[in-house]
Amino acid sequence: MMMMMLFLFAFGLFTEVGSKQAPVPKQNTYRVLAGDSWWGIAKKFKLTPSELALLNGRKESDALYQNELLRISGTGLTAEEVKAQKPKQKPFFPLPSIEKTERPYSDITHLPHKGIEYSHDKSGWVRSSLPGKVINIDYMDGYENYVILEHENGWYSVYANLERVQVTEGQVLSARERIGTLTKNRGLYFQVNQLKNPVNPTLFLQQGT
Known part of the structure; x- marks a missing residue:
């Protein structure tokens, strides 16, 4: 368990918000002014409004508030970097049905969330997004049972909030193969991750051959 905890944190998986955070570098953030819009801020920093919203775990339709701090560059891979190192085949959605996002990926330094948590409306079980090898199965408070898969080209995927795990360590899975069932109350x-770099799962799932 201890060795796996070191692996998790080394790869940026399950990053928790600490009580003390390093100051956010000024060049990575922008403080919203009166009259600002997603479009106007994005244009200043040569981003699209959707890219800016995604960096902040937000939607373009969300309201902006004066003096709030927006991230204008991230610690994870950019969309261009993900495309350059894309998987050898198109990833599949990790659930048999498309679910809503309950908590999005966030690259904001003071409020990181290095994955996506989906709703639990239609899907009771989880499937592998790509072919890969099961390299770890364990339990962590707040994430229940979880499974980590290693894929080609340095890609890793993590599946957590599992009630029942239906694979074993060392097992090689095909894409869309069943991994386990979800807990009753959580999606x-x-x-x-691409090596040590966290990747927005939405960008990952958009990649194709």
């Missing part, structure tokens, strides 16, 4: 927590 899937899904995280993706």
